[in-house]
Amino acid sequence: MNFLKNGGIALLVLYLIVTFFAVSSIYKDLVQNNSQLSVGHVIIAVTIFLGWVRFVTWGTDLKVQKDELGKQIKYKSSKISYDIMTFVLLALYLIDLNYYQKDDGFGNVFLLIALGISVLLNPMVQFILALRYK
Known part of the structure; x- marks a missing residue:
């Protein structure tokens, strides 16, 4: 995968920031506030996971998918x-x-x-x- 093509570095940094924010938010809710796992937590985790799988599978080159x-x-x-x-x-x-x-x-x-x-x-x-x- 050529991450430099089509702004791949920017997308990678964006995924890292969103992942860090989501994980820290879920951690804060579950561990520090002693709340229970909610549907929102699961949806956020699945969405982040799917984003990473898609990024690792296809990269940033849309021509590969087509x-x-x-x-x-x-x-x-x-x-x-x-x-x-x-x-x-x-x-x-x-x-x-x-x-x-x-x-x-x-x-x-x-x-x-x-x-x-x-x-x-x-x-x-x-x-x-x-x-x-x-």
Whole structure:
């Protein structure tokens, strides 16, 4: 990766500053103020992590993402991510069903709906894309 290209050093410094600010803010909230972990803390941590993964993966060169190899990497990673997400949702639903089962026998309805959407989403998108090319 050529970090000097397209202002890469400035982006790296910006990521470092934002990461330091977020980590110090979360540390202050959790350790010094004895507060509990909140949804906001998790969202901030995940966003910072995703920013770093994207920066390390692609760097600052946008052409790499748009060339043929970049498109193949994005396609394969999205397919693998979809399969992993579906499996994790199934595992979470089965765990919830076995350990936290309610009287109705359904378990967590929201997990069941999310699992159904994740199973149906890929074939539906493929169908829509196939219609576009026919």
